Amino acid sequence: MAPKCHAEIMDDHLELLEQLRAGLPDEALITDPDVTASYAHDMASFCEAGAPAVVVLPRTVEQVQHIMRTATDLRVPVVPQGARTGLSGGANASDGCIVLSLVKMDRILEISPVDRIAVVEPGVVNAVLSRAVAEHGLYYPPDPSSWEQCTIGGNIGTASGGLCCVKYGVTAEYVLGLDVVLADGRLMRTGRRTAKGVAGYDLTRLFVGSEGSLGIVVRAVLALKPSPPQQLVLAAEFPSAAAACEAVCEIMARGHVPSLLELMDRTTVQAVNKLGHMGLPESTEALLLAAFDTPDPAADLAAVGELCTAAGATQVVPAEDAAESEMLLQARRMSLPAMETIKSATMIDDVCVPRSKLGAMLDGTAAIAARYGLTIGVCAHAGDGNTHPVVCFDAADEDESRRARESFDEIMALGLELGGTITGEHGVGVLKKEWLARELGPVGLEMQRAVKQTFDPLGILNPGKLF
Structure with missing residues (x-):
């Protein structure tokens, strides 16, 4: 088919x-x-973005249905978006698309202390929901580092995690049911409101992590937990990343259940100090943060502190109160913004490996940084084996940009070699399409494409993402 001329394109646009x-x-x-150009991309580097034809900001389910019926009728691609805090290009626009921003659908429709659920629209900000349910003595655990900006719809689209996942799990474990507008505008309900339910295929889980490629989530039923006791945090300094990872393995092997187990390497600690003047120990090679929200957190921290010391920690400092604990958590949440101040651009990896391979992952990443002559800092959800190597580079330097991309790919390859996955919580988007195919293999990829074809036969939902 011959490409359309300018007049035909303008007629289609009108x-x-x-x-x-x-x-x-x-x-x-x-x-x-x-x-509309400001809606073209999320926060990922090295991800192409097109020019949208229009941005739409619906407030109702019916309006979303109208948008999708229009898109189907005219065969126009649709790119769903939340707050665009993603790190894989999953919300990037394609040329001539409808950008469907769901940020105006931001109502908390219900909070039920009896059923321990919240019913929300996709534009609700994670932190807003967390504070709202806390007023009822409840807790919504998934807490990505961007929780003050990211939306529940975006969290569902990328199956996001957060700092507390080591004890409480990821977003997928809290999504009980969804209302989804399909590509042709039909409304489908999946899942349930009940604590148990196994009727039919689990389509709810299918949509969690689908990155807007199967349908538009317009309502979610989320599981809640009772608010836990106030957690206390311990900070342990280590002379090497390997020693810190040994401590992580011992903590988990001994049956401890921390509410948080996070690691920052020396590069990350120094960046956080520079940005936030946090006073963290810059001489350490790895800083491990462990937290407990148990009835007696001080006792749990003491036991973990002994394990850290046995693994080689040079100093172990338990927080004295909630305020000091919060300061340490704020330092961890500041890790990625702090790394972004080192150079003009960053590539934030998201490789998850078995906990037993965490030390090998960090040592391998350090070797890659040395080989390419780059600054690569690592922060990690250590209790999950989920590492976030952050490659810092000068975007204006062509050679440095090339080395950054090659080092990024080597880090993903290392993760797969260690029995891990290319993404623990950030998603595939545009950035990791090639690597998804490697991880899944040809049969797995064929089956995933078949699912996509079933839900989106015209291929209009977030085209060019995932595969």
Whole structure:
């Protein structure tokens, strides 16, 4: 088929806007190119982004249905978005697409202390939900580092995790049911409100982590837990990453259940100090943070402190109170923003390995950094084996950018060699498409594409992502 001429493209654009306006208020459409350009990409480096034809900001399920019916009728791609805090290019626009931003659908529809559930729209910010349920004595555990900005819809799309996953699990474990607008505009309900339920295939889990490629989540039923006691945090300094990882393995092998077990290497600690003036020990090669929210956290911290000392920790300092604990957690949450100050650009990897291989992953990453002459800092959800190597580089330096991309790929290859996965919580998006194919293998990839074909036969939902 011959490519369309400019006049035909303009006619198609006008028809698209006319059909969208038939079911949307004027304020729900953005067509100014300078404004739509700001919706073109998320926070990932090295990910191409196109120019959207229009940005739509619906407030109701019916409006989302109208958008999808219009997109199907005109065969226009749709890119769903939340707060665009993603790190894999999963929310990046394609040329001529409809960017469907769900940030205006931000209502908490229900909080039930009896059923221990919350029913929310996709644009609800993670931290807003957490604070709202806390008023009822409840707790929504998934807490990505961007929890003050990221939305529940985005968390569901990428199956995100957070600092507390070592004890409480990831987003997928808290999504009980979904309302999803399909590619053709039909509304489908999956899952349940009940504590138990095994009727039919688990389509809810299928949508969690699908990165907007199967449908548009417009409502979610989320499981909640009773609020735990206030946690206390311990900080342990180590002379090497290997020693810190040995401590992690001992903590888990001895049956301890920390609410948080996080690691920052020396590069990360120094960056956090520079950005936040946190006063962390810069001489340490690895700083391990362990927390407990048990009835007697001080006793648990003491036991873990002994294990850290036995593994070679040079200093073990338990927090004296909640305020000191929060300061340490804030330092950990600051890790990624702090690393972004080292150079003009960063590539944030997300490789998860078995806990027993965590030391090999960190040592291998350090060797890759040395081989490519780059600064690569690592922060990690150590209790999960989920590492976040952050490759720092000068985006204006062509050679350094090339080395950054090659080192990023080597880190992913190392993760697979160690029996891990290319992404523990950030998703595949554009950045890791090639690596998803390597991890899944040809048969697995074929089956995933078959699922995509079933839900999106025209291929209009977030095209070019995943595979």
